[in-house]
Amino acid sequence: MAMQSSPDTPKALGEVVRAVKGWVERCGQVWVQAQVIEMRRTRGATQFLTLRDVNDEVSASVTISSAVLDSAGPLSQGMTVSALVRPTVWAKSGRLSFECAELRIAGEGQLLAMLEQRKRLLQAEGLFAPERKKRLPFMPRVIGVVTGQNTAAEKDVVTNILGRWPAARLDVRHALVQGPKAAAEVMQQLAVLDSDPLVDVIIIARGGGSLEDLLPFSDEGLVRAVAAARTPVVTAIGHEPDTPIVDLAADLRASTPTDAAKRVVPDAREESERVQQALARIRQAIVAKVGQEQQQLTQLTSRPVMRDPGGSLEVHDERLQMLRMRLERAAEQTVTQHQTSLAHDLSRVRAMSPKATLERGYAILADGEGNSVTSIAEVDLDDDVMAYLSDGKLTLSITGIDDPTGNLSATMDDFGFDDPDEN
Missing domain, CATH: 2.40.50.140 (Nucleic acid-binding proteins)
Structure with missing residues (x-):
């Protein structure tokens, strides 16, 4: 109102x-x-x-x-x-x-919410953890492919793999990629390829589609099968914006089937170019190394010791001759010094020997037992004594003994001996 x-x-x-x-x-x-x-x-x-x-x-x-x-x-x-x-x-x-x-x-949003909840549960179990993901081999022996029969995805994967590496071996397994039975068939073909020891990598490929069309690739059973596979798995589902849950469990997510082919095999032309570049670098390195060693060898051979190896020996030979001459002179001087010293010592020994004393007219007396007589107290009258002279010995008989307290010097004069004090 x-x-x-x-x-x-x-x-x-x-x-x-x-x-x-x-x-x-x-x-x-x-x-x-x-x-x-x-x-x-x-x-x-x-x-x-x-x-x-x-x-x-x-x-x-x-x-x-x-x-x-x-x-x-x-x-x-x-x-x-x-x-x-x-x-x-x-x-x-x-x-x-x-x-x-x-x-x-409502509608697609409800479906996205359901998928988001499923994703969180699987993520909490660790199925998407980076440490679970396996590295792809550089050159797989056999490449397994799970895709729809006669689909654009199959053509893209096969054509690009063979175009990049013509010698590649493929094992293509067909399965439904849409509808309620799709997830089960993909899981079945995945198990077959995973059990083959020659298959080194598996590609699961499908072209683009709506959220409902790609729903089988968010199936919990398929996600768990991909995470548990022994063989590395590459997923190529839909286009770049599409991200079904199986992409998170795969070892590698490719944006498209064509991208998957590029990820699993190298490009033969690119690898050939790399080999040629590597060979060129090796040759260049060898040439540079040989040139460096040749330059070093030239420097070594240009040194005087290499031009005349005996030149350095001449210097040492001259030094050796000089040292030898000095050694000979030192030896001669040493011998001469020792000879002179020996002669002096010999002269002193001869001067101090009893023979020299005898040659000066002295005599040495000895009793009958050969003991030296050095005092008149050591002999008696009528004892025989031996007198040792410089040219022989005499046997003497004691006929008289002067009193020891008498004039000894007169008695020695009487026998022709020099006074010891005068000598």
């Missing part, structure tokens, strides 16, 4: 806003379908969303409690939702808003 007013009898703004608020809130709750274009979380109990009509340029602000928002599952921008809302007007600002009492993810 319209409010009566005029320029003379205007209504208060607050009264009008409260009236509008009452009219709007009489609409009650209604389920609406819309797309989430903005989501603003706060630390409080109330959260804020902006919803937009799926087919029209109409948007509205929505307040929702944290409990209701969390119960809806993982929500992100762009998802389509069904919301039980009640329109209301903020009295202070007069702004129209909606209060959401229940929220459900």
Whole structure:
């Protein structure tokens, strides 16, 4: 019912806003379908969303409690939702808003939420851990391929592998890649290839498609089979933006089937060029090394000792001759010194010998037993003594003995001996 007013009898703004608020809130709750274009979380109990009509340029602000928002599952921008809302007007600002009492993810968004929940559970088990992933061989003996029969993905993988490495061996296994039986058939062919000891790498390939078309490659059983495979697995599912869960469990994710072919085999032309470049570098290194060694050899041979090896010996020979002459002179001097010293010692010995004394006219007396007689007290009258002279000996008989206390010097003069004190 319209409010009566005029320029003379205007209504208060607050009264009008409260009236509008009452009219709007009489609409009650209604389920609406819309797309989430903005989501603003706060630390409080109330959260804020902006919803937009799926087919029209109409948007509205929505307040929702944290409990209701969390119960809806993982929500992100762009998802389509069904919301039980009640329109209301903020009295202070007069702004129209909606209060959401229940929220459900609808359509593709619901499917994405389910896949997100499955992804989190498998990730919590460690199936996507980097340390579980195996390295691809440089040149696989046999390349296993699981793909749809006569599909563009099969053609891309086979053509690019053989184009890059014509000698490559392929074992292609066909399976459904879409529909409820697809995951089971892919798992079956994967097990066959994984059990073959000659297969060194396996490619699972499929072309692009909608989220529902790629749903088999997010199957929990297939994801676990890929994670448990003995052979390294490369996935090439859909296009670059597509990321089914099996990509996270694979040892390598390729953006497209063509990219997968580039990842599993090297390019023969590129490898040939690398070999030629390596050979050229080796030859260059050998030539440089030989030149360096030749230069060093030339420097060595240019040294005087190499031009005349005996030249250095001449210097040492001259020094050796000089040392030899000095040694000979030193030896001669030493011998001469020792000869002179020996002659002096011999002269002193001869001068001190008894024979020299005898030659000077002295005699040595000995009794009958051969003992030296040095005193008159050692002989008696009529004893025989031997007198040793320089040229022989005499046998003498004692006929008289002078008194020892007598004039000894006179007695010695009588026998022709020199006085010892004078000598």
